[in-house]
Amino acid sequence: MKxxxxxxxxxxxxxxxxxxxxxxxxxxxxxxxxxxLRIYIDSPNGILVEDCSKVSHQISGVLDVEDPIQxxxxxxxxxxxADRPFFYVHxxxxxxxxxxxxxLYRSIAGRKKITGIIEKVVDDVITLRExxxxxxxxxxxxxxxxxxxxxxxxxGGPNGK
Numbered sequence: 001m002k003x004x005x006x007x008x009x010x011x012x013x014x015x016x017x018x019x020x021x022x023x024x025x026x027x028x029x030x031x032x033x034x035x036x037l038r039i040y041i042d043s044p045n046g047i048l049v050e051d052c053s054k055v056s057h058q059i060s061g062v063l064d065v066e067d068p069i070q071x072x073x074x075x076x077x078x079x080x081x082a083d084r085p086f087f088y089v090h091x092x093x094x095x096x097x098x099x100x101x102x103x104l105y106r107s108i109a110g111r112k113k114i115t116g117i118i119e120k121v122v123d124d125v126i127t128l129r130e131x132x133x134x135x136x137x138x139x140x141x142x143x144x145x146x147x148x149x150x151x152x153x154x155x156g157g158p159n160g161k
């Protein structure tokens with residue numbers, strides 16, 4: 001997961017939550033010329049462009065004052081979308097029974113990508129079922145995880161299966 005450093009999370013999450021939104025996750029990809037700080041927000045009523053703009057304006061002001069990031073970067077505020085990214089173990093618990101696409105740092109059973117249904121979450125191990133195969137995937141082994149939208153599953157899945 002491209003989770004932002006802890007100091008950015010501690011700075012940004014309270015602002016997002018104070019505005020009445022859930023902070024799904026924060027990605028930070030540093031780069032000397034074009035870094036990216038992406039904040040995913042959500043609410044029970046969904047997210048509109050106006051919501052992203054409101055959060056962006058507040059966070060931009062705080063980032064200008066606190067100046068926690070060296071160099072240039074672009075700030076993006078977004079809804080998680082139908083293919084929402086997962087940043088924390090508890091997000092897998094919220095979507096038990098749903099299909100996820102997981103990229104791995106290292107192979108598990110000869111696989112670096114697994115598309116499977118979340119069967120259960122025990123401590124920090126996520127059990128995924130792909131057709132008739134079961135994978136127990138430690139959260140720290142995941143480089144990236146996203147929900148697979150239902151419309152993709154009906155069309156044959158994200159991997160063209």
